[in-house]
Amino acid sequence: MTEPTAVALDGATVAFRLADGRVYTAVEQANLAVDHGEFVAIVGPTGCGKSTLLNVTAGLLKPAAGTARIFDKPLNGLNRDAGYLFQADALFPWKTAIDNVAIGLEIRGTPRSDALARAERWLTSVGLGAFAGRYPHMLSGGQRKRVALAQVLIRDPKILLMDEPFGPLDAQTRQIMGNLLLELWTADRKAVLFVTHDLEEAIALADRVVIMSAGPSARIIGDWRITLPRPRDIAEIRMEKDFHALHREIWGVLKDEVMKGYVQSTQAGAA
Ligand SMILES: Nc1ncnc2c1ncn2[C@@H]1O[C@H](COP(=O)(O)OP(=O)(O)OP(=O)(O)O)[C@@H](O)[C@H]1O
Numbered sequence: 655m656t657e658p659t660a661v662a663l664d665g666a667t668v669a670f671r672l673a674d675g676r677v678y679t680a681v682e683q684a685n686l687a688v689d690h691g692e693f694v695a696i697v698g699p700t701g702c703g704k705s706t707l708l709n710v711t712a713g714l715l716k717p718a719a720g721t722a723r724i725f726d727k728p729l730n731g732l733n734r735d736a737g738y739l740f741q742a743d744a745l746f747p748w749k750t751a752i753d754n755v756a757i758g759l760e761i762r763g764t765p766r767s768d769a770l771a772r773a774e775r776w777l778t779s780v781g782l783g784a785f786a787g788r789y790p791h792m793l794s795g796g797q798r799k800r801v802a803l804a805q806v807l808i809r810d811p812k813i814l815l816m817d818e819p820f821g822p823l824d825a826q827t828r829q830i831m832g833n834l835l836l837e838l839w840t841a842d843r844k845a846v847l848f849v850t851h852d853l854e855e856a857i858a859l860a861d862r863v864v865i866m867s868a869g870p871s872a873r874i875i876g877d878w879r880i881t882l883p884r885p886r887d888i889a890e891i892r893m894e895k896d897f898h899a900l901h902r903e904i905w906g907v908l909k910d911e912v913m914k915g916y917v918q919s920t921q922a923g924a925a
Pocket of ligand 1: 670698699700706
């Protein structure tokens with residue numbers, strides 16, 4: 655039996671009512687499917703609606719038109735199958751690394767001793783076994799990201815929604831985090847929807863790269879299958895000829911939208 659599609663957006667249109675009463679259509683008629691175990695990256699110009707699409711998938715926003723289905727069921731309210739990793743840290747500053755990871759289970763009612771034992775294993779998986787007792791302010795940006803990743807993965811979501819998760823990190827740490835993510839994903843394939851403005855990162859990580867046009871009324875204007883072999887090292891794969899060919903082809907479509915998005919984001923009256 656084939657697995658149902660993890661995420662299916664069908665004609666999803668998302669509009670916001672602005673303070674002055676106008677309606678701003680951010681995303682129009684988006685069709686997007688993510689299969690079970692598939693890694694899909696969304697790339698698009700600034701402000702085009704990437705986070706908006708992710709928020710629809712998370713159940714945080716309801717489309718004005720169209721549908722969102724998760725494993726073949728209409729999404730009503732929060733998407734309980736999904737774990738969400740944002741650009742900003744979502745760690746509790748007053749909790750240690752291990753407590754920050756364990757909390758994901760404790761709020762579901764897992765006894766504290768079990769939650770702590772599993773949190774310890776997850777901290778080890780993300781390379782932070784020796785840092786369990788540190789508070790977030792005692793960790794580097796990259797280490798905090800690792801804790802945040804463990805905090806999400808310990809709940810074993812079937813879908814991972816990632817919104818520029820490595821955005822604030824330096825280039826080397828981003829690559830290390832990308833490889834860690836691929837390693838964890840390979841061990842237990844979840845459906846991943848990964849938002850980034852970085853086309854290279856998208857190609858290096860994903861099975862498919864989806865391109866959005868500039869807003870308003872942003873649309874999905876391209877969908878590329880990335881057939882680069884796995885396992886991948888995301889620093890080394892960027893040196894491959896096939897990587898460059900894909901990059902050139904996708905960038906050919908993306909670059910005009912990036913310029914339009916930039917102009918749009920600087921105009922008065924834009925949302
Ligand atoms: N709650 C809201 N009310 C009004 N407009 C909004 C709201 N949320 C988002 N928008 C607008 O919708 C558009 C899409 O925003 P979104 O955050 O999804 O873009 P993005 O592609 O993720 O941007 P970035 O790459 O800069 O993070 C933007 O023009 C934004 O200003």
